[in-house]
Amino acid sequence: MHENDDTIADLAKALAHPMRLRILRLLQATPGCIGGDIVGAVGLAQSTVSEHLRILKAASVITGEISGPRICYALNPAALDPLARFIGALTPPDGDACCVPNDEEPT
Numbered sequence: 380m381h382e383n384d385d386t387i388a389d390l391a392k393a394l395a396h397p398m399r400l401r402i403l404r405l406l407q408a409t410p411g412c413i414g415g416d417i418v419g420a421v422g423l424a425q426s427t428v429s430e431h432l433r434i435l436k437a438a439s440v441i442t443g444e445i446s447g448p449r450i451c452y453a454l455n456p457a458a459l460d461p462l463a464r465f466i467g468a469l470t471p472p473d474g475d476a477c478c479v480p481n482d483e484e485p486t
Contacts, residue, residue, distance in 0.1 A: 383461045390462040393438035398423065399431050406441060406454050413449045 394400060398421060405420050406412050412420075418428045432452065435441045439458040443450045 383465070386461050387465050389438050390440065390459060393434050393440050394462075396431065396434075398427075399435055402428070402431055402435065403440065403454065406452055410453060411451050412453075413446075413451060414443075415449065417452065 394403075401421055402417060405417060409416070414428070414432065415425075417432070418425050421428060423431075432441065432443065436443055436452075439455055441452050442455050443452050445451075
């Protein structure tokens with residue numbers, strides 16, 4: 380097992396929900412988004428949004444900083460580097476496909 384496998388799996392699990400992807404897109408579009416603003420934007424209950432934010436934060440995909448009585452959330456793009464490198468390594472360079480099915484009939 381590779382040393383980053385657990386990290387990559389945790390990142391993939393954190394991203395494996397459409398609402399969490401929506402939250403990430405929202406944070407990308409509106410940096411410094413406050414938790415209550417996220418609830419209004421995605422249209423889910425506060426408790427549900429809080430759970431999604433907890434999962435993203437536990438995987439370090441986002442950060443949450445207390446600002447007075449509110450929490451400001453922000454993306455942490457560097458946290459996705461291991462996953463991005465892994466996916467990039469799975470893509471063979473052009474012309475270097477080892478097992479691409481051939482559409483031709485066998486002769």
